[in-house]
Structures are given as structure tokens and as C-alpha cells.
Amino acid sequence: DTGVSQDPRHKITKRGQNVTFRCDPISEHNRLYWYRQTLGQGPEFLTYFQNEAQLEKSRLLSDRFSAERPKGSFSTLEIQRTEQGDSAMYLCASSRTGWNEQFFGPGTRLTVL
């Protein structure tokens, strides 16, 4: 069990650019979640996958955001045409069905200039 990993850990980009983040869950976990966390706030749910199926999407996930989990293993979160308001920590978490206990990754901190 190597834990949930995220890459990159930090990303600085200019407004209008596209960015993509990767999350590798714990290997036997079939559930994967993406969250956004801004300074002084709790994580806000963005989306949830069970295996390769995206089963829940928050209204926070505008059409500039897209997430995939093509083979039910790692997941990517892409933000197109970034805006300064997208600056945040993006957290990934995974769990096993029936456990409802999430294991979090270290996060990717995005700064949009």
C-alpha cells in the first residue's frame, strides 16, 4: 500500500492555459474522488468515479473541467482556459466499496497568474 499519489504537486500557469492533473489511487480501491480546497475552507466535492464510470458531478464542475478514469485505475482532471478563480488545492481521494473511508493524496496546488 503506497497510498494515493498526485502529480504534479505544484503547478503555476497563466490565465487561459490548460492544465491536467493526475491521481493514482490505492491499487485495490475502486472509488475515486476529486475535491477542490481553497485557503481556509474544507474540501469541496467535484466528482466521483466507481471503476471507470463517472457517477457524480458537482455543479462546481463547470464545462471547463473534465475528469476521466479510462481503465478504472488512475484518473486525470483537466481544466481548460484556466481563470484566476481556479487557483486552489486539488485533492484526490480513493476508497473501497462498502468502506466509506477515504484516503487522501497530498494534493496539487494550482496557481493561476
Next chain:
Amino acid sequence: AQTVTQSQPEMSVQEAETVTLSCTYDTSENNYYLFWYKQPPSRQMILVIRQEAYKQQNATENRFSVNFQKAAKSFSLKISDSQLGDTAMYFCAFTYSTGNQFYFGTGTSLTVIP
């Protein structure tokens, strides 16, 4: 929408003393799970304790225990014998039994004073 409220943005406690962090939530459902997560400065979030709503007995994990009041929709965390390593942000979280979506409070920043 479900909400989780943590009314104490910041708290402090003397080392070795006991502190209680408050959390209330809002739901009309009967089956759900509650959690306390700890996020140390610049480190990743880890689970402290969890409680199933169908269990009347309060969960306990070493120095950490909860006071779960289902009717009042209250879920407080008690930390006994506080240690310097307990300094962190603490988040209360809620999910339904499906586990499809988690809801987090805004957090309580706890500082343990030596």
C-alpha cells in the same frame, strides 16, 4: 443540499489537556456516516475517527472519541491528553451510505500549546 457546520474556526488547548471540537450537520436521511479528518500544516488529510449513524455507541480511537447525538444532528470530537502533534486543521465530514459524495465543514484550526 447537505450542510456540515463547524462553528469554531480556531481553538487552542494546553498540552495534556482535553479539548472538544463541535460539528453539526443537516440531513433528512437515516443512514449515513460521519467522520473527523485531520490536516496537519502542509501535509495530507488523514482519518481520525468515523461513526456509523445506525450505531448508538460513540466511536473511540485511543485519545480521540466522539459524542454523537443523532436527534440533535451533532457530532463533536473530544481529544484527550492533547499532544503537540495534534496541532492541525480538523474537518468534520458526512456521507450517505452510498458513499457517492462527501460533504465537509469549513474546519477548526487547533493549536496545542506547550
